[in-house]
Amino acid sequence: MSEFSEMLENYVTTKKVNKYQMAKYLSIDRSSLHKIIQGQRNAPSKDLVKRMGKYLELSPYETNELLELYSISLVSPERYYRRKNVHSFLESFHAQPSKIEMPSFQKSDFQIQNRDVVPFSGTRQSLEYLIYHLVTQENESGKGMIKFLGTPQLPGFSNMFPLIQGKTVLRHILPFSKYDNILEIRDDHNFQSLSQIISLYAQFANRKVHYETAYYYGMDFSHSIFPPFPYMIVTSQYALWLSGNYQNGLLVQDQDTVKYLNQVFDKLYEQTTPLLLPIQDLHSQLAVNQKIMSCKSDTEILFQLVPCLVPFIQKIDVRKYLLENMPQKEYFIQSFSTYIQNLIHRHEQIHPLHFCSLNGIRRFLEKGVFDEFSTDFYRPLDKADRKKVVQQFLKYAPMYELRLLREDLGELSNGLKVYLSDSLGYIQFMSSDGHVIVLTLENPNFLSSFKDYFESMDADLYYPKEEALILIQKLLNQY
Secondary structure: OOHHHHHHHHHHHHOOOOHHHHHHHHOOOHHHHHHHHOOOOOOOOHHHHHHHHHHOOOOHHHHHHHHHHHHHHHOOHHHHHHHHHHHHHHHHOOOOOOOOOOOOOOHHHOOOOOOOEEEEEOOHHHHHHHHHHHHHHHHHHOOOEEEEEOOOOOOOHHHHHHHOOOOOEEEEEEEEOOOOOHHHHHOOHHHHHHHHHHHHHHHHHOOOOEEEEEEEEOOOOOOOOOOOOOEEEEOOOOEEEEOOOOOEEEEEOOHHHHHHHHHHHHHHHHOOEEOEEEEOOHHHHHHHHHHHHHOOOOOOEEEEOOOOOHHHOOOOOHHHHEOOOOOOHHHHHHHHHHHHHHHHHHHHHHOOEEEEEHHHHHHHHHHOOOOOOOOOOEOOOOHHHHHHHHHHHHHOHHHOEEEEEOOOOOOOOOOOEEEEOOOOEEEEEEOOOOOEEEEEEOOHHHHHHHHHHHHOOOHHHEOOHHHHHHHHHHHHHOO
16 A cells, blocks of 8 residues: 555544545545555546545645645655655745855854864854854955865855855865665755755856866765765865764864865865856857757757747847947857757757746746846847747747746746756856856756656646647737
């Protein structure tokens, strides 16, 4: 029996339900209900499970718990929780930098002694002060290199590292987990880390801080080149090693040792795999897109609430919207034209899954802005050209597996764009100052989790394609 059928049987038994009357209420025969309760047959739909909860007089919490177990019974706990983690990531993503809260400590919380090696054993506050000291000293030195091995769960990470200013480089190695049980998959720390560091990219983009991220798997130190301390921070002046519970460690100030530990970190970094690579200028962005289109792929997925409308500007004069002082304007126009032609050809061949929302299309019609590109080199399209673009989108809609979401999933303004192919992907969003941030994503586990989520999305979450096209046309007619 599945956990769903066990819970259902428990409710039916404890509430002393008449199965014949329950089956009549559900409009199914008694034998079918019996097989569902015994785990011999799956319930045919979520709607039926909701009606079961209503008949059994379950609370909203109990009904949701029953629905979750029903969803798990249809796939597997592992796939269910991976999909749930992706959904939470998309739903909670926000590109605006979070407010930095200064830590509540005094310098007396931890005295940095004039010794080559200082044992650290202290409170969370003293650790936050120590990290604050290391970061600010590196900023003030002008040497500008901070190296960090560890997860974003380290106390002080969210508040201390955002203090880093421009011209400072933060090089970050993330230890990712290989999960051995369902509880670890359910509380996926890898996805939590991904969310936190993408938020950090958004904060650093506004201050021109160079942030590099890479990862490795596993913590088997008997066969690993990685150090026994799971956390390490190295600057030009200090090195800090910390235990997994953050409460014990060593602060190294001897310059020969600090230099050696910098070399150790660099060797470790060479053994890792890049996680997110930032693309921060227009021509590099086009080059990445061209590279992606040159990769062989049987599938392609586009997720963005404001749909991908760039391919549909053939009927408008792009030149009149480009700013007069735009650098390399003619080269861009030529590259952009080639990119659009290649993109349409690729989509005609692959027929990608394309997720967007009606509110996203409405936003484009109202703003005339392409979320794929920074607004610092072009003016918003006028009303007539906005309509032409959406009309072309409708014309070419048959080349997509269009998924028009019934409700927005995540933030509409400065929202998230996810592109996925068989072997490569990227995450893109706009920072609070209007600059587009493109982060290439090649981690196989993240790619497979995103792809599985989108390919298996519940059909109740989006309109049938025919209805979607009618709704888009109705919206277009309003303008």
